[in-house]
Amino acid sequence: MTQSFQKVRALTGMKDVLPDASATWEQLEQTVRAWLASYGYRNMRTPVLEHTRLFARGIGEVTDIVEKEMYSFVDALSDEHLTMRPEFTAGMVRAAIEHNILYDRPQRVYALGPVFRREKPQRGRYRQFHQIDVEALGLAGPDIDAELIVMLGRLWKILGLQDIRLELNSLGQAPERAAHRAALVEYLEKNLDVLDEEARRRMYSNPLRVLDTKNPAMQDMADHAPRLFDFLGAESLAHFDGVRARLDDAGIAYRLNPRLVRGLDYYNLTVFEWVTDRLGAQGTVCGGGRYDGLIELLGGKSAPAVGFAIGMERLLDLCEQAQDAAARPECQVYMVHQSEPAQRVAAQLAEQLRDAGLDVIVHAGAAGFKSQFKRADASGATAAVILGADELQAGAAAVKWLRAGDFDARAQQETVAFDRLVEELKSRV
Numbered sequence: 396m397t398q399s400f401q402k403v404r405a406l407t408g409m410k411d412v413l414p415d416a417s418a419t420w421e422q423l424e425q426t427v428r429a430w431l432a433s434y435g436y437r438n439m440r441t442p443v444l445e446h447t448r449l450f451a452r453g454i455g456e457v458t459d460i461v462e463k464e465m466y467s468f469v470d471a472l473s474d475e476h477l478t479m480r481p482e483f484t485a486g487m488v489r490a491a492i493e494h495n496i497l498y499d500r501p502q503r504v505y506a507l508g509p510v511f512r513r514e515k516p517q518r519g520r521y522r523q524f525h526q527i528d529v530e531a532l533g534l535a536g537p538d539i540d541a542e543l544i545v546m547l548g549r550l551w552k553i554l555g556l557q558d559i560r561l562e563l564n565s566l567g568q569a570p571e572r573a574a575h576r577a578a579l580v581e582y583l584e585k586n587l588d589v590l591d592e593e594a595r596r597r598m599y600s601n602p603l604r605v606l607d608t609k610n611p612a613m614q615d616m617a618d619h620a621p622r623l624f625d626f627l628g629a630e631s632l633a634h635f636d637g638v639r640a641r642l643d644d645a646g647i648a649y650r651l652n653p654r655l656v657r658g659l660d661y662y663n664l665t666v667f668e669w670v671t672d673r674l675g676a677q678g679t680v681c682g683g684g685r686y687d688g689l690i691e692l693l694g695g696k697s698a699p700a701v702g703f704a705i706g707m708e709r710l711l712d713l714c715e716q717a718q719d720a721a722a723r724p725e726c727q728v729y730m731v732h733q734s735e736p737a738q739r740v741a742a743q744l745a746e747q748l749r750d751a752g753l754d755v756i757v758h759a760g761a762a763g764f765k766s767q768f769k770r771a772d773a774s775g776a777t778a779a780v781i782l783g784a785d786e787l788q789a790g791a792a793a794v795k796w797l798r799a800g801d802f803d804a805r806a807q808q809e810t811v812a813f814d815r816l817v818e819e820l821k822s823r824v
């Protein structure tokens with residue numbers, strides 16, 4: 396008699412990469428390794444399994460990751476508490492301390508590979524996912540902080556990605572955080588009635604994280620809470636200005652976000668995230684920042700450090716979207732207009748552009764700027780030509796370069812007189 400065997404499936408939130416898809420992974424990994432090498436970063440490989448206390452200490456006891464997301468178990472033979480790495484930084488720093496590679500010169504290192512978190516699986520959120528993790532150990536910045544960010548801008552450009560925005564904040568130093576923390580706890584105590592259960596539990600152990608809430612009922616409270624940024628002293632501000640000046644030098648656009656705190660405990664001074672609207676709810680492609688206290692916290696001799704991690708699945712999703720758009724553009728130029736007079740001028744200019752050999756779509760019908768831009772973007776066009784009342788008056792169109800990427804502030808938009816439009820677009824599309 397044959398017994399039927401219950402089919403075994405992969406674990407929830409853990410994905411197979413089949414041969415048809417794996418070429419894309421390998422290609423991306425290759426591109427990433429070459430990009431990292433061009434900035435002097437060298438590969439490092441650390442174990443998937445580490446002592447649980449490494450992450451509890453390194454990431455922080457009162458964080459989402461350590462409180463509820465880690466795959467931990469007690470080894471049956473040794474009774475040791477072990478954890479599948481939920482991120483790379485703690486393990487890389489442990490290895491750097493253990494092998495004493497930190498102190499004769501700074502180390503620019505990276506790791507690629509799987510990390511594990513027990514989260515609710517959904518698009519862009521898995522239980523085994525992959526990170527590109529980059530760390531500059533032994534450097535105090537702000538030059539290196541800015542270099543890391545500029546370096547990421549270059550990767551988006553290499554991969555042809557648009558619509559990734561940079562958010563930036565500074566978390567200052569320990570004494571500044573302590574002063575802010577005291578003010579924040581006092582504020583939270585005054586607002587006890589709007590705090591949810593998690594917030595009440597965390598308000599003394601990790602009050603900063605309370606502000607990172609996604610609970611809509613707490614937004615208003617969070618918006619008006621004392622801001623860490625207002626507690627920064629001259630030195631921290633100078634460090635932050637140093638980062639910003641270098642981003643300006645490189646033409647990297649960013650948004651200051653005083654609410655950006657990141658989910659791990661070890662950050663100080665610079666923190667940043669690259670976010671996009673193209674991935675649904677899971678819009679953070681890359682997060683990073685400075686963690687000058689971690690090396691000492693993990694038992695090493697105090698040394699500064701800064702780094703970031705990119706989510707590879709989210710990056711791949713963006714790359715695939717970019718390829719789809721690039722593979723079959725509907726046109727080269729998309730005309731966006733507001734009001735009927737502008738639409739009629741747009742139609743005339745479009746005819747001139749077509750005379751010069753360009754493929755042009757004029758947005759048909761009336762619609763808001765925002766929805767016209769969405770269409771322009773989805774069309775795969777290289778440029779959007781924008782005609783509003785101001786442009787008609789000035790006899791010049793606004794040209795938005797759709798493939799320049801949001802991180803490149805200089806290249807995004809310019810004003811071009813009607814009589815130079817054909818020439819300008821012809822030479823650049």
Ligand code: ATP
Pocket residue numbers: 482512514519520521522524525526657658677678679680681682683704705706707708709
């Ligand atoms: P999120 O806010 O999306 O939960 P996070 O702050 O927990 O992100 P980090 O710990 O900074 O993320 O990890 C770095 C990057 O790894 C994220 O920016 C994201 O791209 C990716 N990432 C994080 N968690 C997951 C996951 N569960 N599945 C896939 N990618 C993830």
Ligand code: MG
Pocket residue numbers: 459658
């Ligand atoms: Mg998370």
